[in-house]
Amino acid sequence: MKKKSIALLTAAGMLAGIFTGCSREAENVQPAPDAQVKEETGVVNTVFSGELEHDVTIQVLENDTAVSKGYFEQLIKAFNEEYAEYGIVAVDANMNQYLDLANDGPYGYGPDVLYQANDIIMQYAEGKHIYPLPVESMECFEQIPETAWAAYRINIGETAYTCGVPVNVQAPMLYYRKDLLPKDWEQAWDENGNQIPDMVENWNAMYAYSLSRHEEDSSKYGYMKSLFDVYFSSGFLFTYGGYVFGNNNTDPSDIGFSAGEAEKGAWVLSQLAGAMNEECIDDSITTNAYSKLADGTYFATITTPDMYSTFLDEMILAYEEEGLSEAEAGAKAQENLVMTTLPKLPESGDLTQDGGNFLDAKSMGGINGYAISAYTKYPNACLAFVEFATSYEMMVNRSELLGVAPARNDAAETAGGTSQLLYDNLEAGNIVLMPSIKEVSQIWTPGETFFTDLAKDAFRPEGEKKYTDLDAMKKGLEAVDQQIYDAIFTLK
C-alpha cells in the first residue's frame, strides 16, 4: 500500500511537471535587471553620462583574424596610450570569438565590448544583453551610411534605439587567380575591350570558362562554391526580386524567397552546379577552396572579404613549395590573387545566351560592428573605446591590415579598390543586409534544404530530376517560404 502511494505520488508529480510546459509564456523570466530600469528611464542618458571611469580595465572581444594579423594589438596599444591619463586599459577578452553573451554575461564572464555581426548583436539587443548607444553624438555618425545604422536599430514602443556601431561591410566577393586566365583572354574573353576579363564581369562568361577549363583537364574547374550555403546563394534570388522578409526585412510574416522572378536565380545556380562536381552539394568546397584555389584546381570562388588573408597565405605556401623564396612567393601571390565584386547576372537567367541585358548582382551581406555589454561596469570607458576604434585612422588601419571594407565613407574612400566598391554597393542597395530580427534564425534550414536539393539535381539522372523547369523551381521556393513561415508562427 505504502509503495503504491509512493508510486502514485511520483506519477502525479511527473504529470504535473509535464503540464508546466503548457503554461503561458514564462512570467517569471526577467530581462537583465539593469536593462529594464534603464529602458524606462532612458538608458542612453543615464548610463552614458560622459564621465569616464578612472583606473579601470575593459575586456574587448575582437574577431580571430584581427587578433592573428596583429591589428587588435595595435588598436589596444594605441587606445591605452591615448587614455593612459585616465588609467583606462583595454585588454583582449581572450575568449572564443563565438561567445555566448546571453549565458555568460549575466554571471560576469562576458566581455565589456564585443565585435560581432549585426544579426548576432541584434539578437543580444532583443534579449537586452547590450546597451543602446548614443550614436548621434559619435564622431563617426555622419560618415556611416543610414543603411548600415539601420542594421543596428531596434524599436521598443515608439522609440528607436541603436545598439551597435558599424565597422565593416561583409558581403560575398569574387576571388580569382589572374594567372589562371586563358593566355589569349584579351582577345577571346574581353568582348567589350575594357581590359577586364568577361568571366569576372558576367556569370555567362564565367560559366562558359568553367566548362571549357574542365573540358581541357577534367581535374580542373572554373568557378566553384558550396551551393547549400544560404548566405551566398540567396543573392542570386535577390537579383531577380526575391527577398527575406518584407518591409525592409522587419516583417517576418512576409517571406519572399520566391518573390518576383526569384526562380531565375535558382536556375542560374542549377546551371552553375552543372559546371562543378558533387562537392558543391555540401560544405566541401567552402572548406577546401583556400588550398584548391592556391594549387590551381579552382579558378574562382566567392566568399567574404575578411578571408582574403587566408587565401593569400595559402597561395604563398603553394608558391614556396614550388621553390620560390618567401618574399617572391608573397609578391607573386599578391599579384595573382584578385578579389572583386560579383559578376553581373543575365536578365533571362540563361547562362548560355550570348549578349542580352545583364543585371547588377545582389547579395546577402552583413555589417560587423562593436557593441557594449549591458553587464559592463564601465560603460563610459567602453564607449570611449568604441569611439576610438571607429575613428578614421583606426578604420583605415583595419582595412589595410585585414583587407576588410570599412563602413565609414572617408575610410572607404582612402582604402579605395574593393573597399570603395563594396561601400558603393551597400549604398546602391546591392547588398541586402541580413535581417536583424530573431526570426532570421528560421530561414537557414529550409533554405539549405532547397539549395542542397537544387545542387543535387545537377547530378541526378535525367528522369529523376526534380527541378526541370522554372515552374518547378518557383514551387520549390514557395515551399521554402511556407516552411519558414510555419517554423516562425506555428508555435508562436
Place this chain on the structure above:
Amino acid sequence: MRRKINAGKILDTAVTYVILLAVAFVFFFPCLWLILASFSKSGSIYSFDGFFPAQYSTASFVKLFTDTTMYNYPKWFMNTLLIAAGSCLLGTFLTILTAYTMSRFQFKMRKPMMKTTMVLGMFPSFMGMTVVYLLMTQFGLINHLGGLILIYASGAPMGYLTQKGFFDTIPKSIDEAAKIDGATNFQIFTKINLPLSKPIIVYTALTSFTWPWSDFILPKLLLKEKNLYTVAVGLMSLDETEFARFAAGSVFIAVPIVILYFCLVKNMVNGISEGAVKG
C-alpha cells in the same frame, strides 16, 4: 585422422589470426592515419595524395609549440597536465578512502549509501551540468583550474566499487591480527592494507588521470578564457584551415598517457603478483 585434426587446427588458427588482424587494423588504422596526417608537409587535408599526405615534415609540430599568438598549445597542455595531475592525486586519495571505509567498517547507513551511490552512478555525468555551472558561478570558480580539479576529484569516489571489491579480497584476519598486536585503524590502513593495494592504487590513479585528460564537456563549460583552455577544448576551437595543427595536437596529447601507462603497468603487474603470493 591425424592429418584431419592438424588441418582443422591450422584452419582454426588462421581464421583466428585473420579476424584478430582485421579487428586490430580497424582500430589501428585511424591512429596511423592521424599520425601520418600530423606530419603532412602542406598542412592541408585537401593536398593529400589519395588517403595519405604527399610529402612529410615536422613543421606542424614546430608550429604547434612556437606559433602561439592565436592557439597557445603549450599553455593548454600545461593546463591539462595540472588539472589531470591534481585530479589524479586528490581523486585517488578520496576514492581509496571511500572504498576502504565501505569495505572494512560496518555502520548504520552503509548499505543505503552503497545503493544510493550505485544508482547515482547510473546517471550520465553531463546531466548535472547546468547545476554544476550555476554552483561554480556562485563559488566564483568559473575560469579557475582549481574548480575543475575539485569537481573531478569529488566525483571520483562515486566509482569506488571496483576498489572496494579489491579491499574485500584482502583477508580481514590480517587486520584482526594487527589489532591484537595493538595497531590502530590508521596504522592498519597505512602499514598493512595500503602496501597490499598497490595494483588498485595504480589503476585508480590511471583512471583518475585519463578522465580529466581527455574530458571536453566540463572544461568547455567552465573555462571561458582561451589561456585557460585544456587541450581538448583548444583543439575544438581551431579554425577550419588548421587541420595539421589539429592532427599534431591530437597526436601529442597521447604521449603522456602512453608514457604513464608503460611506467605504471609494471607496478600494476608486480602488485598483482605480490598480492597473490601474500594472499
